[in-house]
Amino acid sequence: MDAILDPFKKTGSAPDIKTARPSREEAEAAVRTLIAWTGDDPAREGLLDTPKRVVKAYEEFYRGYDENAQEALARTFEDVGGYDDIVVVRNIPFYSHCEHHMVPFTGKAHIAYYPIEGVVGLSKLARVTDVFARRMQTQEHLTAQIADAIDEALQPRGVAVFLEAEHMCMSLRGVQKHGVSTITTQFKGVFRDDPNEQIRFLALVRGESA
Structure with a gap:
């Protein structure tokens, strides 16, 4: 991964993306790595779909990076x-x-x-x-x-x-x-x-x- 965000940009837009985001597949692989790191088995039945669920949840948790506050306030x-x-x-x-x-x-x-x-x-x-x-x-x-x-x-x-x-x-x-x-x-x-x-x-x- 060679992507970093600048969260301190002082505008209503999302922070500057200095390089591209990882792919969804790379994000899911990272979740599997964390599951294994905790000591559990990412291949067991209850965890098979967890990486997909986590990435989908993160899209909601962090959707603000794709949104612009100034657009929300544009109409008065x-x-x-x-x-x-x-x-x-x-x-x-x-x-x-x-x-x-x-x-x-x-x-x-x-x-x-x-x-x-x-x-x-x-x-x-x-x-x-x-x-x-x-x-x-x-x-x-x-x-x-x-x-x-x-x-x-x-x-x-x-x-x-x-x-x-x-x-x-x-x-x-x-x-x-x-x-x-x-x-x-x-x-x-x-x-x-x-x-x-x-x-x-x-x-x-x-x-x-x-």
């Missing part, structure tokens, strides 16, 4: 009756995979922005979250990518992103601490410049009046 709506106050979408479920151990982390995203000339469909904010979550990630990088993509596409007065997640690399291995959550935030524009806007956003995330 300007006929909003002059609305220019905060837009908040809470409790967007997501799952991703830790780039250090390739095990899942799951949680919820809360996203807000202040529109200038128009708004984007609410489902598109969930879509953008998935585009970046369906890649190998760190939570910190995922948070920044979501905020950067929204800021680049909509050019709003401000963007706020709040992610809370549980990491299986911490609960299933290593220190094995279950129920521990990690919180990351990213603020741009008025949210970065005005602490009161951050307080308002966090209050809305918690379901309090702002």
Whole structure:
């Protein structure tokens, strides 16, 4: 395999592919190697089709590499009756995979922005979250990518992103601490410049009046 990806490209598109991906057959062979490495027999009946299933599952887990966040945010709506106050979408479920151990982390995203000339469909904010979550990630990088993509596409007065997640690399291995959550935030524009806007956003995330 002579292919590597650049996961830190700061655009809404998938990371640069510097050389070609391995073939499906090569990916399935790699799974068989891992099965044998664990001490099991990849030729036994219950594992015969496992390499195909794993590769198919990986296509879903990591489909974000083939998707573009800017395309998801391309269509906006300007006929909003002059609305220019905060837009908040809470409790967007997501799952991703830790780039250090390739095990899942799951949680919820809360996203807000202040529109200038128009708004984007609410489902598109969930879509953008998935585009970046369906890649190998760190939570910190995922948070920044979501905020950067929204800021680049909509050019709003401000963007706020709040992610809370549980990491299986911490609960299933290593220190094995279950129920521990990690919180990351990213603020741009008025949210970065005005602490009161951050307080308002966090209050809305918690379901309090702002």
